[in-house]
Amino acid sequence: MIPFIHHVSLLTRNSSANQSFYIELLGLRFVKHTVNQDNHRMIHDYYGNYYGAPGSVITFFIVPLLGQRYDNDHFLSTIGLKIPKDSLPFWKTRLTEAQISFEQRENKLYFFDPDQIEIHLIETDLPFLEEKYQVKNDIPGDKQILGLLSTEFHVVEPKKTLAFFNRLLDWNSSDQRIYLNDTDFIDVLPSVSQEKSRMGRGSMDHVAFAAADDQALDALYEKAKSLNLVIEKIVNRGYFRSLYLREPGGNRVEFATVSPGFTIDETLEDLGKSLALPPFLEEQRKEIEKKIYQEK
Template sequence: MYTISGHHHISMITKNAQINHQFYQRVLGLRRVKKTVNQDDPSMYHLFYGDLTGSAGTELSFFEMPIAGRTTRGTNAITQIGLLVPSFESLIFWKTRFELLGVKHGEITTYAGRDALHFEDSEGLRMILLNNNGEEVPENWSAWEDSIVEQKHRILGMGTIEITVRYLHRLAKTLKDMLGYAEVSRSDKEAIYQSVAGQSFGEIVVKQKEGPSEKPGKGSIHHLAIRVKNEDELRYWDEVVKERGFESTGIVDRFYFQSLYFRESNGILFEIATDGPGFTADSTVEALGKILDLPPFLEERRAEIEAKLAPLD
């Protein structure tokens, strides 16, 4: 039986790609590793940020939607993104940095058993810096040495992801029985699941909350992608998803990785994505994120696509 090896990437909505780029590269110190378009709607940018090469497990991705309104927070949504930093001292560094740069943030606290610092980007996307406390990270992660943030405090990659739903038991069954996550804690209203034992880079916190579903807008989270090695494993999971009674998109070639998508019973959208071939499929490491890259099936429409996109530094 195959297993899920952690988070792959997470995708959000931004209203303004230029402001988004400034925050994630100039404030958080991440590298923009791919400037491309939404393959299903190439009129909008799709930006990826991460480590040196945008390794699986480090990728934050954004669809630019200039007409996006305000997010109305609610249940049945992915509600917070954890990002790992090296140490408790890193949290102190980031708190001071956020104060200097006017980033909305809280006090240093704890979350899912780790020292934590909650903050938001300029569009209200909720994130949490988590103390990795010197623990191991996936061997494929590699630091971007040109980051504006000094090495000892840089963001390492994705940590605990929070999902809020009306029916915790339904998502619990999907994570445990279908995807093989281990349940490491459980109460009436909250549970924690891990795809890799003891590691937050594959951890999901599920919270139960009544009320209306979240209305997405700028700063909302569209879907969580979880990680598999290759297309053979993806075919296996495609069958598992269908046998469970969920509707699968089947395998979709995203050029930089292969994927399938499904919604669980609360309506949360999951993607299962392969590690490769990765963002260097059409770029050198040095050139990542600097020009508009298009998958081969869109290349012949480059002039049309570029004409509809606002220039982006």
């Protein structure tokens, strides 16, 4: 399978502002409203294309009392999103009308979300989304966001992080950039400070890369063990199975299977409309709903 970014997961404290930006402005679909499976009191929201297909998904953990983030010795940053050919003028107009300040560099627009997460919209030569993946909103189908394109790893010693991806996945780099496919990439950049980072509003908790299936994920797990890499856990999330590792710089990296997807507990038409719980959490629904953090 050709490598690609499966999803990215971040932290926010204000779900209404977050939804306004990613759903109303950027035009993503609300594909899953669920809970953090490691802390059932915390809401976990997913946005993506109409199907919530891997490669289109941005997720947020909602933490009401979340403080300021400090990006120092190690952190993940930026959400790069690809848009179709000839769609840049549309997005410039849309951002301007929404009073979102942006900078244009060639075929790229740079701006920030309400939590000061840097967003890159990058026009590609790719065609627009197939109709079945298009979200039903006010953005024309031939202008809608295609999916994830890039993100950044900031670490004290980039060479060690680049070597991690090479040893585990045979991914090669050029000028601290790893190309995953013809358009998508990750940058591994030197940290500007060696002080400790602190997670907060807008922090990226992890970046997830796609694994073809259970067998591919299990093989990756065995290889990570043989290389004595820092393994956090391998776990079934219901919507996909996940392997979590720590790269040498300290950032969390996930590998997630591309199936079964978000329709295991909701119909495609009803995605994101109510609190969804994968089957193994459904029997705990009453207790979970009672203890969910309330936004301040």
